[in-house]
Amino acid sequence: MSDAVLVLNAGSSSIKFGLFDISEIEPRLLCKGLLDEHHAKPGFTAIDGAGNHLFEKRRAPGDNNGDALLADILDWNNDYLDGGTLAAIGHRVVHGGRDFTGPAEITDKTIEKLAALTPLAPLHQPRCLSPIRAIRSLRPGLTQIACFDTAFHHGLAPPVSRFAIPRRFEEMGIRRYGFHGLSFEFIASRLAEISPNLAGKRTVAAHLGNGASLCAMRNGRSVDTTMGFTPLDGLMMGTRGGAIDPGVLLYLQQRGMSVDDLQHMLYQESGLLGVSGLSADMRVLLASADPRAIEAIELFTFRVAREVSAMANTLGGLECLIFTGGIGEHSAEIRQQVCERLQWLGVRIDHSANDQGSECINTENSRVDVRVIPTSEETVIARHCSGILRAQG
Numbered sequence: 001m002s003d004a005v006l007v008l009n010a011g012s013s014s015i016k017f018g019l020f021d022i023s024e025i026e027p028r029l030l031c032k033g034l035l036d037e038h039h040a041k042p043g044f045t046a047i048d049g050a051g052n053h054l055f056e057k058r059r060a061p062g063d064n065n066g067d068a069l070l071a072d073i074l075d076w077n078n079d080y081l082d083g084g085t086l087a088a089i090g091h092r093v094v095h096g097g098r099d100f101t102g103p104a105e106i107t108d109k110t111i112e113k114l115a116a117l118t119p120l121a122p123l124h125q126p127r128c129l130s131p132i133r134a135i136r137s138l139r140p141g142l143t144q145i146a147c148f149d150t151a152f153h154h155g156l157a158p159p160v161s162r163f164a165i166p167r168r169f170e171e172m173g174i175r176r177y178g179f180h181g182l183s184f185e186f187i188a189s190r191l192a193e194i195s196p197n198l199a200g201k202r203t204v205a206a207h208l209g210n211g212a213s214l215c216a217m218r219n220g221r222s223v224d225t226t227m228g229f230t231p232l233d234g235l236m237m238g239t240r241g242g243a244i245d246p247g248v249l250l251y252l253q254q255r256g257m258s259v260d261d262l263q264h265m266l267y268q269e270s271g272l273l274g275v276s277g278l279s280a281d282m283r284v285l286l287a288s289a290d291p292r293a294i295e296a297i298e299l300f301t302f303r304v305a306r307e308v309s310a311m312a313n314t315l316g317g318l319e320c321l322i323f324t325g326g327i328g329e330h331s332a333e334i335r336q337q338v339c340e341r342l343q344w345l346g347v348r349i350d351h352s353a354n355d356q357g358s359e360c361i362n363t364e365n366s367r368v369d370v371r372v373i374p375t376s377e378e379t380v381i382a383r384h385c386s387g388i389l390r391a392q393g
């Protein structure tokens with residue numbers, strides 16, 4: 001066994017990991033899994049690239065110390081690699097701010113700069129930084145590389161990147177950054193693999209997971225996206241409401257709501273959870289007959305379709321629509337509801353292809369190519385790590 005990289009993807013609702021062999025230019029997935037701190041018995045499970053169960057380690061109920069769980073994964077990796085070397089750990093870091101426009105090797109200075117961005121992604125940044133810090137103390141000599149959700153969008157320029165507020169705030173870095181860039185970068189690479197013709201189309205990629213955003217892209221580049229300065233903007237999400245009239249926030253503050261309470265409401269109590277009053281999990285809502293669940297789903301699909309139209313405006317048309325993320329990949333019902341609202345843009349889906357979750361789900365007479373493409377942020381991170389390690393020799 002040769003060199004490998006371990007990738008950690010700390011999202012808002014899960015911590016995913018992937019172990020990749022990087023002896024060839026294109027990293028090869030060896031195994032992947034979920035680190036589950038909230039399970040009754042915290043621990044992790046691992047499956048191989050074909051989905052076969054490989055390993056499970058569980059701790060006693062309540063023993064959810066993140067550092068101990070990471071130590072378990074590192075120990076298991078050691079056994080699994082059987083003499084192979086763990087060359088680096090790659091991390092998804094949600095906010096790179098102004099300073100990080102591409103992958104970066106982690107140093108104490110990097111950690112300090114990334115920690116300073118916590119107010120811009122309070123749900124995510126601490127979850128990304130905590131394993132980085134833990135591994136620095138568990139394996140001080142091990143190379144760690146941060147790959148940023150914001151980096152794919154770093155070429156966004158005015159007017160797309162700009163808020164209509166006084167310019168002095170833009171000089172402070174208050175602009176639209178965009179997120180889910182590692183996922184969109186993966187989608188762009190898949191489109192190029194499927195056909196160069198597809199990659200050149202005016203495309204909107206819909207990453208619909210616990211967090212959700214759209215990316216307008218063409219020829220492998222982001223030209224617009226729905227998230228902004230923080231991952232609160234744009235679409236409705238599991239616990240985030242997306243775009244909101246800022247006057248609501250002023251009003252609530254004037255009525256005595258504290259900044260912390262407001263932050264909690266916007267990041268943790270809104271979205272599908274807030275509107276349904278039942279759950280942030282789309283599966284639960286789709287299975288429910290409660291009218292509030294139905295209304296939450298209706299608002300979700302309405303907002304996706306509305307923002308797809310806005311992205312089509314930036315692109316000057318819509319030729320390709322991609323669904324990805326936990327909801328986008330797995331829910332035929334949500335894809336159908338979104339596509340129904342986009343018929344005026346020429347979107348037509350084949351219901352049986354959609355129900356089967358086929359890759360291509362548009363009808364022959366659809367003006368828009370509609371695809372379901374499973375994303376892999378972990379693969380993109382492994383590619384960046386491999387590139388950096390190769391460049392270092």
Ligand SMILES: Nc1ncnc2c1ncn2[C@@H]1O[C@H](COP(=O)(O)OP(=O)(O)O)[C@@H](O)[C@H]1O
Pocket residue numbers: 011012013014208209210211238280281282283286325326327330331
């Ligand atoms: N079969 C399904 N039908 C509808 N929604 C699903 C399905 N499977 C997963 N999901 C949704 O996907 C969400 C998780 O998406 P994912 O992209 O994995 O999350 P994260 O944003 O944490 O990376 C879950 O909250 C759930 O709502």
Ligand SMILES: CC(=O)OP(=O)(O)O
Pocket residue numbers: 010011012013094124149179180209210211212231
């Ligand atoms: C940026 C973001 O919202 O990430 P996630 O989907 O993992 O919550």
Ligand SMILES: [Mg+2]
Pocket residue numbers: 011012209210211
């Ligand atoms: Mg995610």
